[in-house]
Amino acid sequence: MYKSIPGTRDILPDEVFLWQEVEDISRGVFARYNYKECRPPLIEEAALFDRSLGESSEIVQKQMFLIKNKEELYCLRPEATASIIRAYIENSLDKTKGFLKLYYMGPMFRLERPQKGRLRQFYHIGCEAIGSEAPELDAEVIALADNLLKSFSIDNYTLKINSLGCSKDRSGLTEGLRDALKPELSNLCEDCHLRFKKNILRILDCKNESCRKVIEKINISDRHLCPECKEHFSLVKFGLDNLGICYEITPRLVRGLDYYTRTVFEISHQDLGSQDALGAGGRYDNLVKELGGPQLGAVGFAFGVERLLLVTKLEGRKAAGEKLVYAISLGDKAKAHSQKLLANLRRNGITCDTDYENKSLKGAMRKANDLKARLVLILGEDELRDNTVTLKDMLSGQQKQVLRDKLIEEIGKAIC
Ligand code: HAM
Numbered sequence: 152m153y154k155s156i157p158g159t160r161d162i163l164p165d166e167v168f169l170w171q172e173v174e175d176i177s178r179g180v181f182a183r184y185n186y187k188e189c190r191p192p193l194i195e196e197a198a199l200f201d202r203s204l205g206e207s208s209e210i211v212q213k214q215m216f217l218i219k220n221k222e223e224l225y226c227l228r229p230e231a232t233a234s235i236i237r238a239y240i241e242n243s244l245d246k247t248k249g250f251l252k253l254y255y256m257g258p259m260f261r262l263e264r265p266q267k268g269r270l271r272q273f274y275h276i277g278c279e280a281i282g283s284e285a286p287e288l289d290a291e292v293i294a295l296a297d298n299l300l301k302s303f304s305i306d307n308y309t310l311k312i313n314s315l316g317c318s319k320d321r322s323g324l325t326e327g328l329r330d331a332l333k334p335e336l337s338n339l340c341e342d343c344h345l346r347f348k349k350n351i352l353r354i355l356d357c358k359n360e361s362c363r364k365v366i367e368k369i370n371i372s373d374r375h376l377c378p379e380c381k382e383h384f385s386l387v388k389f390g391l392d393n394l395g396i397c398y399e400i401t402p403r404l405v406r407g408l409d410y411y412t413r414t415v416f417e418i419s420h421q422d423l424g425s426q427d428a429l430g431a432g433g434r435y436d437n438l439v440k441e442l443g444g445p446q447l448g449a450v451g452f453a454f455g456v457e458r459l460l461l462v463t464k465l466e467g468r469k470a471a472g473e474k475l476v477y478a479i480s481l482g483d484k485a486k487a488h489s490q491k492l493l494a495n496l497r498r499n500g501i502t503c504d505t506d507y508e509n510k511s512l513k514g515a516m517r518k519a520n521d522l523k524a525r526l527v528l529i530l531g532e533d534e535l536r537d538n539t540v541t542l543k544d545m546l547s548g549q550q551k552q553v554l555r556d557k558l559i560e561e562i563g564k565a566i567c
Contacts (some may be wrong), residue, residue: 169467176302186254245282256456293396297396353407482532523545
């Protein structure tokens with residue numbers, strides 16, 4: 152028997168309602184902030200991510216699902232920000248649309264060691280606002296993330312924010328960290344030794360106990376920020392205060408991807424255990440240019456849907472069965488009539504189904520019950536003769552004969 156690949160999972164019909172509800176809510180909230188959906192492909196050139204996330208990022212180093220195709224090296228996208236920016240530039244949206252707000256939903260792929268909340272195929276709901284460096288936009292994007300969480304009935308989350316500053320400030324931060332961490336190298340794990348050489352900011356994300364102790368000791372402030380970036384961050388905080396969004400300033404929050412500049416944020420939830428980030432994002436003012444477009448600021452975030460579902464209080468939309476009409480036909484002649492009847496009901500927008508397993512009346516009734524059908528429609532010899540159907544209300548248990556040309560009206564009355 153074949154099994155799904157570790158770190159991937161089937162989303163079965165019973166849980167898909169919850170997924171659909173979260174997706175529908177997201178579409179509604181994104182629309183209210185004037186975001187439009189964009190659907191980039193799931194496969195991209197691997198170089199797109201090397202360039203944007205950074206050669207030394209954990210994702211590029213260890214987690215890319217690579218696909219070799221003759222001379223080309225493709226990959227399953229590990230995230231969508233780079234894809235969205237590629238699409239924005241490739242389709243000249245900078246010229247035709249200018250400032251643009253885009254959202255996306257779909258699977259991402261990272262070759263990770265699977266555990267609770269950490270999958271190899273997982274889903275993002277995210278957005279990118281491209282074409283502005285305005286700090287009010289950072290505040291709006293963070294408020295949008297907050298609004299989404301509230302709409303998903305999620306509470307007890309923590310929003311952490313920080314500013315990395317511009318590229319120059321980031322180098323300053325890196326240098327400051329290098330000086331502070333050099334004397335502590337012997338207390339850092341093997342991975343962090345490598346990070347020290349290649350991407351020192353990543354050390355701040357290390358979960359290793361002894362590394363955490365070292366990190367907690369070192370003093371990180373906003374000293375690395377130039378006056379413009381300091382002012383930008385002040386205005387982001389002002390915007391969040393103005394909108395009544397609670398946040399914690401976390402100088403150790405640096406995020407693992409190279410494209411971030413200035414504002415970065417992460418939203419964590421206490422019930423998620425070690426993989427506690429529900430979502431994260433930030434500003435990336437150099438990426439559009441880096442990928443061949445004009446100099447344009449941008450900011451966005453992504454939520455991990457599986458993690459949202461671990462903490463949401465939503466219960467999923469009503470089961471489909473609540474509106475299901477289930478037809479049971481007795482005998483071949485009735486079956487042919489039922490076939491046409493179902494086609495007519497569907498043309499009139501009624502959800503209906505029938506038995507395809509040649510069940511007895513009792514067996515078919517049991518099936519209707521299992522499917523939580525709202526109404527059962529029985530068509531036998533008597534009904535054919537009288538041009539009626541027997542309509543059984545599965546909630547009240549009552550049944551009655553209904554003339555066939557009154558059927559749609561009667562179903563409408565019962566279901567609404
Ligand atoms: P990220 O932090 O890598 O950011 O991913 C965002 C969220 O995806 C995480 O906070 C987490 O909830 C979820 N996630 C990440 N990896 C996994 C995994 N292996 N299994 C399950 N869930 C996972 C980004 O990807 C950026 N593109 C976000 C962004 C958008 N920044 C600016 N715009």
